[in-house]
Structure formats: structure tokens, C-alpha cells
Amino acid sequence: MPTASSSLIHRIRFTPMRDVLRGRLTGRLDYRSRIDSTDLPEPAKALVKRVVKRTRLWRLEKVDVADELMAHFADGLDSGASIEELSNSFGDGRRVARLIRRAKKRNRPLAWHAMRYLGWTLVALVVCYAALLVRFIRARPSPTVNYLQVMNRPIERLTPQERAWPLYRRALLLIGQRTYDQDKELRDLLEVRFDGRRGAELKTWLDGHREAIELLRQASRKPALGFILGPDGSVNDPQLYPETQRLKSQNVWDDSLVSVSMHMPYLNDLGIARGALAAEARLARDQRDAAGLSADVVALLDMARQMQSDESVIGQMCAIGTRMVALEQIDGTLVDAPKLLSEAQLRGLAHLLVKPDSAAELIRLDGERLMYCDSIQRMYTDDGRGSGHLTFEGLRFLRFAGAVNARMSDVPAAQLATLPAVSLVALSRRDVRHEFDRMFESAEARLARPIREADWATFRNQMEKWRQSRFTSMRYAPLTWVVPSLEGLHMTAERYLGKRDGVLVGIALELYRRQQDQYPARLELLTPALLPRVPVDRITGEPLLYRIVEGHPVVYSAGTDLDDDGGKAPLSSAGAPDPWRAANWVANDQAVDGDWVLYPEPRSADPDDD
Amino acid sequence: MRIERELMRGAGPAAVLRLLEGGEKYGYELVKLLERSSDGVLAMGQSTLYPLLYNLEAKGLLASRVETARSPRPRKYYRLTEKGRRRLARDRKQWEVLSLAMERLGVIGA
Numbered sequence: 215m216p217t218a219s220s221s222l223i224h225r226i227r228f229t230p231m232r233d234v235l236r237g238r239l240t241g242r243l244d245y246r247s248r249i250d251s252t253d254l255p256e257p258a259k260a261l262v263k264r265v266v267k268r269t270r271l272w273r274l275e276k277v278d279v280a281d282e283l284m285a286h287f288a289d290g291l292d293s294g295a296s297i298e299e300l301s302n303s304f305g306d307g308r309r310v311a312r313l314i315r316r317a318k319k320r321n322r323p324l325a326w327h328a329m330r331y332l333g334w335t336l337v338a339l340v341v342c343y344a345a346l347l348v349r350f351i352r353a354r355p356s357p358t359v360n361y362l363q364v365m366n367r368p369i370e371r372l373t374p375q376e377r378a379w380p381l382y383r384r385a386l387l388l389i390g391q392r393t394y395d396q397d398k399e400l401r402d403l404l405e406v407r408f409d410g411r412r413g414a415e416l417k418t419w420l421d422g423h424r425e426a427i428e429l430l431r432q433a434s435r436k437p438a439l440g441f442i443l444g445p446d447g448s449v450n451d452p453q454l455y456p457e458t459q460r461l462k463s464q465n466v467w468d469d470s471l472v473s474v475s476m477h478m479p480y481l482n483d484l485g486i487a488r489g490a491l492a493a494e495a496r497l498a499r500d501q502r503d504a505a506g507l508s509a510d511v512v513a514l515l516d517m518a519r520q521m522q523s524d525e526s527v528i529g530q531m532c533a534i535g536t537r538m539v540a541l542e543q544i545d546g547t548l549v550d551a552p553k554l555l556s557e558a559q560l561r562g563l564a565h566l567l568v569k570p571d572s573a574a575e576l577i578r579l580d581g582e583r584l585m586y587c588d589s590i591q592r593m594y595t596d597d598g599r600g601s602g603h604l605t606f607e608g609l610r611f612l613r614f615a616g617a618v619n620a621r622m623s624d625v626p627a628a629q630l631a632t633l634p635a636v637s638l639v640a641l642s643r644r645d646v647r648h649e650f651d652r653m654f655e656s657a658e659a660r661l662a663r664p665i666r667e668a669d670w671a672t673f674r675n676q677m678e679k680w681r682q683s684r685f686t687s688m689r690y691a692p693l694t695w696v697v698p699s700l701e702g703l704h705m706t707a708e709r710y711l712g713k714r715d716g717v718l719v720g721i722a723l724e725l726y727r728r729q730q731d732q733y734p735a736r737l738e739l740l741t742p743a744l745l746p747r748v749p750v751d752r753i754t755g756e757p758l759l760y761r762i763v764e765g766h767p768v769v770y771s772a773g774t775d776l777d778d779d780g781g782k783a784p785l786s787s788a789g790a791p792d793p794w795r796a797a798n799w800v801a802n803d804q805a806v807d808g809d810w811v812l813y814p815e816p817r818s819a820d821p822d823d824d
Numbered sequence: 825m826r827i828e829r830e831l832m833r834g835a836g837p838a839a840v841l842r843l844l845e846g847g848e849k850y851g852y853e854l855v856k857l858l859e860r861s862s863d864g865v866l867a868m869g870q871s872t873l874y875p876l877l878y879n880l881e882a883k884g885l886l887a888s889r890v891e892t893a894r895s896p897r898p899r900k901y902y903r904l905t906e907k908g909r910r911r912l913a914r915d916r917k918q919w920e921v922l923s924l925a926m927e928r929l930g931v932i933g934a
Contacts, residue, residue, distance in 0.1 A: 252897075278900075279874075281890075282851060285899045286870055289852035305871025313871065317878030 228273065243273035245280040255297045258287045261304060268311030275318050346634040353595050353605040361588035362444045362469045365525050365581065369442055377440025378520055379448055379480070381433035386483050387454060388426035389490070397486070404489035408500050420494055427494050430487050431509060434516035438523055441480050444469055448480070455479055470592055471585040472611075481521075481532050488517060488536050495543040499551055507547060508559045514540035515566050522570075525581025527703060534576055534710045541567075541710075541717045542815060548720045549814045557725060564721045567714055573707035574662040579654055586650055593692060594643035601644035604637045604692070612691055636688045646692050653693070657700045664752055665708045665799050670701040705799050708752050712771060712797060715749035715758065716812020719769045723813075733767050736760065753797070753810065769813040774798055775805040783816045784808030791816030827865060836876055838919065839866050841885065841904060841912040848889075848903035851877065877902055885911050 225241035226234070233240045241247070245266055249259050262283045266276050290300040304310065374380070392400060403419060406412040420427065442448045445468075449458050461477065491510050498506035514536055521533035544563055547554055555563070570576045593608030641649060653673075660668035680690040687694070719737065722744035726734055734740060737748045737760045748757045751771040759770050761781055768781035773796030784806045786792035796810040827835070843849065843857050851874060859867040868876070880886045885908035890898050904912070927933045 281898050282874065282900050283870065285850065285897055286852045286855075286874075288897055289850070289899075293852075293856070303869040305869045310871035310875070313875035314878065317875045317882060320882035321878060 230274065243277055245273070245276045248277060249280055249284060252284055252288070254284060254287055254291075257297055257301060258284075258291075261301060261307065262287070265307045265311050265314070268308060269315045269318070271315055271318050279314055279318070343634060346638060350634045350637045351606050353603065353607075355592050355594055355602075355605055355607055356596050357588070357591040358596070359587070359591060360469070361471050361584045362474060365471070365584055366442050366444065366447065369438070369440055372438055372440050376437045378433040378436035378438065379440045381429050381436070382439075382480075382484065382487060383448075383451070383454055385426040385429035385433065385487065388429070389423060389486065391454075391456075397482070400486060401489055404486070404493045408496065416493055417497065420490070420497055423490065427490055430491055430517075431513045433487075434491075434513040434520070436520070439480075439520040443474050443478075443525075445474075445477070449477060470611075471588040475526055475528060475585065478526070478528065481529060484517065484521065484532065484536075488514065488539055491517070492539045492543060496546065499543070499547050499554065502551065502554055504554050504556065504559060507543070508555060508563070511540050511543050511563060512566065514543070522576070525578075525584065527577065527579070527582055527699070529581075530577050531703070531706060534706055538710055538713065541713050544717050545720060545813060545815045548717075548724050552724050552727075557728070560721050560725060564718055567718055571711070572662060573665070573704050573711070574658065576707045576710065577661055577703050579658055579661075583654060586654075587647075590643060590647060590650075590692070594646075596643070600647075601642050603642060604640040606633060606637075608692075609633060609636060636691070639685060639689045640691065641689060641693075649690075649693055661700075661704055661707070664750075664755070665704050666753060666755060668704060670704065670799075674701065705797075708799070709794065709797050712752045712810065712812055715752075716769045719745065719749060719758065719760075720767070720813040723767050723769075733762055737769075753799070758812065759809070767813070768811060771797070771810040771812060773806070773808055773810045775807055777807070779807065779809045781809055781811060783811045832866070832868075835866060836868060836872070837880060837885075838912070838915040840873075840876060840880065841908055841915065844886065844902060844904045844908070845912060848901040850891075850899045850901050854902070880908070884908075 222239070224244070225239040228241040228244035228247075229239050230243060233242070246263060249263055249266075252259070254262075262280055265283065266280045269276060269279060271279065287297075287300055291297065389400075403412065403416055406416050408417065440448075445458070445462055449455050450462075452459055457479075458477075491513050495507050495510035495514070498504075498510060518533045518536035518540065521529050521536060524530060524533070589611065593611050594604055595602035640646075653676075656673065660670060660673070677694060680686050680694055719740070722740040723733055725744050726740055737745070737758065741747055750756070751758050753771050753774055754776060756772075759772060759778060759781070761768055763781055770781045770783075770793075772778050773784075775796070783791040783793040784795040785808075786795070791811070793809070793811040793816055795806045796808045798806070839858060839862065840854060843854055843861070849857070851870070854877075855868070855870070855873055858873075877886065877888075881888055881902070884905060886902050887905050888900050888902050890900050892898050923932065
């Protein structure tokens with residue numbers, strides 16, 4: 215029992231809480247004082263103190279053990295045994311303490327055992343997580359294939375005579391460097407109608423850039439574009455692209471294909487070239503220059519052909535856009551100057567429009583595959599057996615590619631804490647590659663079919679499932695950033711093909727009218743002499759719809775509402791005819807009332823309304 | 825004769841349970857009884873007995889109480905629980921079967 219001289223703090227320290235709450239500072243958990251207060255011989259006291267201390271038990275347990283051992287010694291002495299005999303028979307003090315500790319711990323409450331188990335589990339989890347964090351941060355991807363070289367190889371095999379880019383470059387230098395605003399200004403100018411208020415300005419511009427436009431025509435006749443990709447390729451041109459030097463000096467541009475795809479200024483420049491050729495075609499039409507018009511439309515189609523061979527989907531989309539511009543010129547000519555182009559010229563243009571004839575021919579995913587393979591090798595380790603795990607560098611790459619949830623990047627601490635978890639749950643290199651190949655094969659199969667038969671909904675639903683929870687979002691993050699655009703690509707291609715079908719029918723109608731001095735009562739009369747067959751409505755799968763409205767033919771699809779509205783296109787929010795609104799296959803939007811008019815292009819009466 | 829630890833590991837608990845079958849006892853008392861009743865064969869010191877008692881108590885085979893009335897100092901008495909009794913009966917049966925088997929083999933009683 216504690217002596218009267220024990221300090222207050224000492225007594226508080228060795229008093230059970232129960233006694234403290236009752237206002238009694240008993241200090242009864244001080245086993246040393248309890249032992250000292252007995253009349254046992256000093257060797258016995260010392261032995262008991264030593265053993266009890268070594269047990270490292272709770273205070274109450276120590277007191278219990280101390281009492282029991284002291285009682286044992288006392289009973290032994292009372293029965294006549296000597297202290298030496300009792301000490302000798304006691305056994306090894308360390309072993310005793312260890313055995314007593316083990317046994318006493320077994321006696322502890324279930325809650326204690328549960329907490330201990332939980333504690334060790336948490337420690338194990340923390341250790342594992344720390345190991346995972348170290349593994350994650352230290353792991354480095356080891357890219358082995360230079361996919362940029364792979365992409366450039368067919369371009370580098372071209373002879374200088376086969377490459378269009380040097381001529382485009384000269385044309386662009388003649389057109390001149392532009393700021394962002396100047397570029398937009400020029401694009402707007404190139405689209406104005408000559409009978410509008412800025413028509414004279416456009417004509418002046420075209421007259422002042424004759425040499426450039428002729429270079430564009432010459433360039434379009436080359437077999438291929440010939441633009442070498444990458445920071446050290448054709449964009450490494452201080453005269454044309456001074457910005458490139460700044461990017462390289464700031465190390466914001468590496469040779470990953472994702473980075474390369476973000477720095478393709480030639481596509482923007484070819485957009486200007488396209489606009490210039492289209493404006494020139496419209497001027498030729500206004501001036502009744504059939505040869506010039508035909509040459510410019512052919513140049514547009516040739517430019518599209520060159521862009522078509524671009525490995526990137528972005529380039530192929532630009533090619534479709536260029537083809538669309540060519541269609542607009544033909545469409546406009548058939549309406550405004552139907553007799554301008556000769557039969558041979560019309561048949562020649564029709565022949566050029568027949569191919570490509572499917573989305574799969576317009577959109578090739580080879581470049582995307584290369585880009586993805588490059589991305590994988592920059593995100594994952596390589597275990598030499600075709601697999602590996604996502605790295606910290608990989609997640610940074612995903613952020614760069616715009617894949618990772620923006621919320622993560624807003625909270626650095628949370629991001630750091632969850633990164634190892636992402637590595638743990640993300641698909642392995644082998645699995646992501648397998649999944650990617652599977653999805654792209656599936657997408658390519660869909661692109662080979664009309665969009666109405668492609669069942670993109672299944673594809674979309676798969677993506678939605680992956681984004682449903684935080685867990686699946688993290689797991690499939692390397693996949694979700696590339697796949698969603700494929701349905702949109704298909705729709706863009708189908709829109710072009712639908713419009714193309716309309717223009718082909720428009721050409722056939724004009725040729726029929728020239729022969730028969732009237733339009734046919736139905737489209738079947740155009741076959742087979744002027745059309746191989748009546749094109750199919752890309753939305754319904756039925757033959758395209760046709761009627762004569764106020765003496766003029768209208769060729770149209772029933773639109774996504776599947777309802778024949780007599781060739782009336784839906785209106786935009788500004789009240790202008792907008793046939794594309796009736797050609798929206800993506801299910802999110804409700805089907806708009808109206809028809810997808812394919813020929814002629816509905817237009818506003820106001821020449822300044824572009 | 826010194827018995828091997830592996831044999832003691834099985835015999836020790838059974839011996840303690842048997843001694844407590846006759847009523848509650850305290851630690852030193854058990855040490856002496858074990859020594860006397862087994863002619864020293866199952867003699868065990870405090871280093872073995874007390875951990876054994878705590879283990880049996882943790883398994884619910886024994887229960888303990890501290891008594892202050894019978895002696896000038898607090899003394900912990902151990903007694904068999906119902907579970908302990910069942911365990912003793914089972915151990916007894918096993919030892920009987922084992923002894924019979926050893927006898928038939930000629931290991932003992934030869």
C-alpha cells in the first residue's frame with residue numbers, strides 16, 4: 215500500500231479511475247509499494263519486483279501477479295521452505311515473465327483483443343500502403359518504341375516531288391503570319407458571300423493572293439501532304455512557326471504522340487487554304503468560270519485526300535470538313551448556276567465523290583492505335599512479359615491528356631493520398647492493352663456499318679458503367695479518355711456521306727433535266743444511267759425521299775424523328791434552316807422535328823447571314 | 825525422473841484440473857499437491873504453474889477469487905468451472921484410451 219509520504223502525483227498516477235471518481239486517491243496500483251510493504255525477505259521482494267516489471271502488463275494485472283507471487287513466497291516460508299529453495303524452484307525470471315504476460319493477455323476482454331487485431335490490421339494496411347506509395351512513386355515507365363518515328367516513316371519515304379507541304383508552306387508564307395484574332399478575321403472573310411456587304415473586300419483579298427492560291431492548287435495535286443510530325447519535323451520552321459521555338463525552349467513539348475497531336479498547326483493552316491480555295495471557287499462560279507470552278511473543287515477534294523492519309527483522327531476529321539466544303543461548292547453551283555459546269559465536268563466530279571463510301575474508309579484508327587500504344591508505354595512499367603503497372607508518371611500523363619477527374623487536381627493532398635490506390639485498382643498494362651484492342655476492334659467493326667446499324671448504345675453504356683463509381687473510374691481511367699469520341703466520329707462521317715449522296719443525286723437530277731427538260735417524277739428514273747442506284751436514307755435505311763417543291767427538286771432524309779416532313783429542315787435558334795439538327799444520331803438529344811435536307815443546301819436569303 | 829516437455833504439456837493441465845476437482849485451492853497448495861501426489865514426476869515451479877493457471881482461466885476452465893478472510897494476506901483461490909469439469913472428463917477418457925493402447929503395444933506394463 216502506498217506510504218503516507220507518497221506524492222500526490224504519484225498517488226494519482228497509481229489510483230484506478232474508479233477510485234479517483236469516488237474521491238479516493240488510493241494509489242493501489244503501485245505494485246512496488248505493495249511489495250515493499252510486505253514482510254518478505256529482500257531477495258524475494260527483489261525477485262517478485264523484477265518478474266512483475268518484466269511482464270509489461272497493465273498496472274492492475276501487475277498488482278494481481280505481484281499479490282499472487284508474494285502469497286506464494288509467503289506460503290512457502292510459512293511451510294518451512296527456505297528463501298533459497300523457493301527462489302531456486304521459481305524458475306527463470308525472464309521466462310516466467312514472458313509466460314505470465316502471454317497468459318494474462320489471453321485473459322483480457324474481447325474488446326481489447328478486437329482493438330488489438332484492428333490496430334495491427336491498420337498498421338499492416340499503413341505499411342502496405344506506404345510500400346505501395348514508394349513503389350508507385352519510384353516506378354518509372356520505360357518507353358522502348360519511338361512511335362513518332364513509326365508514324366513518320368511512310369512520310370519520310372516520300373520523295374520531295376511527292377510532297378505537297380513545301381508548296382503549301384510557300385502559299386501560307388505569302389498569305390502571311392496572323393495573330394489568333396487575325397486568323398479568325400480571315401476565316402470569317404473567306405466565308406462571306408460576294409453579294410454581301412463584304413463581298414468586295416473578299417474579292418480584293420483573292421486578287422491580292424493569286425500566287426498563293428495557284429500554289430495551293432499545285433500543292434493539292436501532289437500525291438501526299440508530306441508533313442513530318444514532331445517537334446523536330448516540319449513544324450520546326452522558325453519562319454512559318456516562330457511559336458515552335460518558344461515551346462521547345464520551355465520544354466513543354468516532348469515526342470509523345472499525345473503531345474504531337476496537340477501541336478499540329480498545319481491543320482489550322484490548311485483550314486485557311488481550304489477557305490481560300492472555296493472562296494476562289496465561289497468567285498469562279500460568280501464569274502461563270504467553269505474551268506476555274508471545277509479546278510478549285512477538284513483541288514479541295516485532292517486536299518481532302520492528302521489530309522485523309524494523316525494518321526491522326528484530327529487530320530481525318532479535317533479531311534471530311536474539306537470534302538464537305540467541296541460539296542457545298544457543287545451544291546451551290548447546281549442551284550445558282552446549274553448550266554455552268556459541262557456534263558463531263560459534272561460526271562468527273564461525281565466520279566471523284568463516289569469514294570470513300572463508308573465511315574470506315576473515311577476514318578482509320580491506325581494512328582489512334584499508335585498513339586495509344588505510345589501512351590501506354592509512357593504510363594506503365596514494363597515487366598518484360600507484356601505487363602506492368604500504372605505509375606505516378608502515368609497519372610501525370612493522364613492529367614496531361616485530360617483524362618483524370620479535375621477534382622483530383624484541385625486537391626493536391628487528396629490526390630497524393632489516392633494515387634497509390636489508383637495504381638492498385640487500375641488495370642494492368644496487359645489488361646488495358648487487351649481492353650483497348652478489344653474496344654478498337656469493336657469500334658472499327660461499327661465504323662464499317664451504317665451508323666443506324668452500328669449499335670453505339672452498347673458501346674456508350676460500357677463507358678457509362680466504367681464512369682459509374684469512383685472505383686471503376688480509377689480502374690478504367692486509361693481507357694475512358696480515348697473511346698468516347700468514336701461515336702461522334704462516326705456521326706461526322708455519316709453526315710458527310712449523307713450530304714455526298716444528296717449532291718450525287720443533285721448532279722444526276724441536273725443531268726436528267728438537261729436531257730429531259732424536266733426533273734424526274736421519282737429518283738428511280740435516274741438509275742442506272744445517271745445513278746448506279748438510289749442512295750439509301752442513312753437514318754431509316756429506306757430509299758432517299760424526293761419531291762419537287764416550287765419547281766425545284768429536294769432530296770432529303772426523314773431525319774431522326776423518322777417522320778417525312780415534306781423536305782422541311784428544322785430551324786436553328788436564330789430561325790435559319792438547320793438540316794443538321796435532323797441528323798443527330800446521338801440518343802441524348804430528343805429527335806428534332808424536321809427533315810435532313812441533303813440537296814440543295816437550305817440557305818438564308820440574307821447574303822450577310824453566314 | 826524428468827519428463828519431456830511435450831509430455832508435460834499434455835499432462836500438466838489435466839493434473840491441475842484433477843486436483844481442483846476436489847475443491848478450490850491456491851497456487852502454493854497446488855504446487856505442493858502436484859509434487860506429493862505424483863511423487864515429484866509432475867512437480868512444477870511457479871514459472872510453470874502460474875502461467876498454466878492463467879491460461880486455463882483464460883480458456884474458461886478455471887475461475888478465481890481473492891480471499892482475505894482465511895489468511896492474513898490476500899490469496900487467490902482457483903476452482904473448476906463446469907466447462908473445466910467437462911474438459912477433465914474428456915482428458916480422463918483420452919488418457920485411459922492412451923494408456924490402454926500403450927499397454928497393448930507393450931510400451932508400458934511389459
